[in-house]
Structures are given as C-alpha cells and as structure tokens.
Amino acid sequence: MAETVLDVAIVGAGVSGVYSGWRLLTHGSGAGNVAVFEASGRIGGRLLSVSPPGIPNMKAELGGMRILPEVQPRISELLKRLNEGAPPAQQIETFAFPVDKPANIAFLRGVHLRLADFAEHPDKVPYRLNFLEHGQTAGSIVLNAIEQLVPGITAKHLTEYERREMTRAASFAGKPLHEQGFWQVLARVISGEGYQLALDGGGYESTLNNWNAADAIPWYLSDFGVDSAYYGFRNGFQQVPLVLAERFQEAGGTLHLNSQLTGFDWKNGLAELHFQDGAPVQAKALILAMPRRALELITPGSPFLQDEEVVRLVGSVTPQPLFKLFTTYSDPWWRPAGVEEGRTVTDLPVRQTYYWPTHDGAPAKSGPAMLMASYDDGLNAGFWDSFRPKRGLGWRKEARNVPRPKRFVGEREKAGQGKEMDPEWLANEAPEAMVAEVQRQLGLVHGLMYVPPALEASFRDWGDDPYGGGWNSWNIGVKSWEVQERIVQPQANVPVYICGEAYSDAQGWVEGALQTADMMLTRMGVPPLVTAGLKPGR
16 A cells, blocks of 8 residues: 555545545546545444344344434435445335334433323423423424424424524523523523423434534434434434445445554655554545544644644534443333333433334334333433443543443353354444343333343444544534534645534434535546536535
C-alpha cells in the first residue's frame, strides 16, 4: 500500500463510508483507485444486526433498527437501486415495524396503563395535567406544543425540507429558535407535568433535552409525527452496508478491516494516513466518514483537524449516550399481560421494551421469543453505571486494567454450543447483574410476580469509543445549515472531506449519513442519489 497513491482513501466502513466508495467507483467521478479503512473487524458502523441463538426467524438490532420511508427519500431510493437486478436471495426486504399499539403498556408512577387509556380513561393518567393536556398522549402533548411554537408547522402537506426552512427562519419570544434549546421552549408552552409525561411516556430522554430547537422540532415531527410508519429489515439493517461494501469491491474498491487510523498529515498535495499497525498510506483525497468522537480520537495525530475552525465545526454537535439489551426466552411470557407486539414504556430505568417481531413483522405467539429488554438513552443510562463496563475508556491504555463486570453466560454457551452461535452475539457481552435487574423491572412493568429466566442476552453501549453515542444532536446556537455546508470540506482548497449522520438534518438515521455523503460527493463530481423535492446539494 505504501508504494501506491490512492485516488481516494475513505476512513470508516459505516453506511456513509461504503456508500461513498461505491458511488465514487460507479457514478463517473473519475476516481479509479479507492480504498476504505475500518478500525474494527466488521462493516456497518452503528448498524449491527445479530442472530439470536435458537431463533432463526429474528434479527436482534443492537444498532439502528428501522427507517421512515415517507420522510426519508434517500434510503428508499438506495434500497430500490440495490435491489435492481439482484437475485431473490440477495434482495433487501423490509416489513412494517410495530411500535405503539392500543393494548401496549405504559407503566408510569406505579400505575399500569394501556396506551388506549390516555384518550379513553384520562383520569387514570397519574399526572396533574392542565385542561389542554388532559386526554392527550405523551406524543400529542409535544405535537400540540410544537404547533404553538411554530404555527402551521404540523400541517400534513408540508415536506421535511419546508418544515426545516420554517424553523430556521422562526423566532419564539423574540429570539431565533436556533439560539434556544428544545426543552427551554417546550417549558414555555406546556406544564411541568405535561413535559414530565412527555419525557416518561415517550420512552426517550435525549430527544426532549436541551438541544438546538430549530433542528429538534422538524426532527421530532419526522420521527414522532401523527402518521409515522416505520419499517424494519427482514435480514437485519446491517445488510444494507454489507451489500454496499460488496458492490464497492465488485467495482474495484479495496476494503481494509482492523485498520485503526491514529492520524494523518496533509503535505505536498497528498494525505498521508498513519495506522496503529501497518505502513502509512498516501491519497490524493481523504474522506473521514466518522462521527464527532471518532474524529476527536484522531485529532492529536492530525494537524488538519487541530485548525481552530475545523475544531469549531467538529464540536458543533453533541454525542448522545444510548444502549440496547436483548434477551431471549423459551416462549413469549408477556402475552398473558395482554401485549404481543410493539413496545412498552415506563419511567423505570429500563425505559423501553420491544416485543421483538419475526422477520416478516409478525409477533412471536409461541416458541422461542426475544425482547429488546431495555432501550435506554441520555441521562437515564446513568442508572446502569455500576452494572456495565465503564464508559469512555475505549481505546485508552488504562482500559486494559479496568475490571469488567461478570458477564451473563447463556444456556447454549453453558452447554458447550458457543461455537455454533453468532460471534457478534457473544462479543457484545451482557453484564450478568444488569440482566438480573432488567428482569426484575420487567416483572414490575408487566404486573407479574414471576418472569421466566432469560436464556441468552446481548448488550451494546454506543456511548463507548470510538462512537461516543448512539446518535448526535446539534448544539444550541449553531446554524446547522451553515455548518453542514462547511464541514463536508472544511478547507476549500484541500480535498479532505467529512461526512456521516452526526452533521446531517436526520441525525440518528441512515438518511442523515446518506445526506451528508451526497453533499460531499457532489463536490467530487458525483450526482446526488435523490434530487426531487430537495434543496440543491441536499
């Protein structure tokens, strides 16, 4: 590699990285020698689809798990293109992903509710809501508040782009929205109890915290709007980057796993990449398909990233902690509690539990079954600090001497069948004490005195290095639309580019990774994947 100068070097084999490589080689950019370098031993970044032991008709999504086709045109178009001409066995198939159903449980302040109770029996809801909030769900309280903040923005005919243009131009109480936090403005139009219900009953902490209101409002409307229709992946979401990587290599690209970048120099018109193990690599152009935390990890060895303006751009977002714990059982024990699909929410630290669907979206009604037992984010994740490995050590040297909590050993591994299991299921070790505490809370949420023991468990904390978080949010005071234009190529005369979900309009979604990749690729002579209905360059 040291003797060959690449046309383009791409660091990061998540969606934005392998997508960029594929597009560069197949859509007329003129780049003929392109390589992708990935620090880990796998492709996918924060997409990680794992086969649970003994349940062949399910995929545990330890990372991203769904899409919203109605408001995400890029991922929809990408799936269409990847499926064109592919044999049936290689098709990327989706299914309607269930979330909130009327019979699902909301266990809040010690009271068991069905989602239907919010409208049908509002006096059961244990919050002192005002008359405007009474009878509303957690989500509808926020939607009504958003309409007060930006009148007209909840109209169904508006596009995602139009909503963003409205919030970027909007002010509230005499101050531009982008200079205010989402929590800060919500507190002006809903009661404290209404906000707490939205926080508790919505299942997430980070989505309603104090991030940039001009970005949070259209983001919230896309994800939690009235007609949100989610879709999951029959063979797991990770199939998308795996297929992209395969197409990239078929087009002549090279892929290097276990290649940890420590830094790079830009001199004499070339980027020189330095890796923890291996010889330096030179390239005429460099794409950093990485989130904020990963960029910060290589900054000490990268003079380009130490530039004051680049530091400001990279630091314009904040990584948000997020983890998932999956558990399997001999049967769907939750059905006697009256639930079988979608999710349960609670103000207990377990927060969200998903009754995991089969690969066609149907609920498990008998036989082996699986839960996303806990889906936790933001400050809520702090409850589990003594149960899981210490977050934030990542690749630091001192991490080698930090004791790890006792891991949960599943029934199949006890029986000597570990070699037959998905290695990623085993690699993402679930702490034994954490599984026990989640089991206890699941019993409380479902009103059951006894919860059958978990057979297997797998856990992934995306707050650890090199990711820093499960998603990224724009900081208050940042004009995101200006940062996006700058960060894809921080220095106009230097072909060093940055892309990924972190600096997009669709943070936390693959759609965002594709958006920034297309903005960058346009500067390299590659036409965007989708143009209809979008602002040029977006």
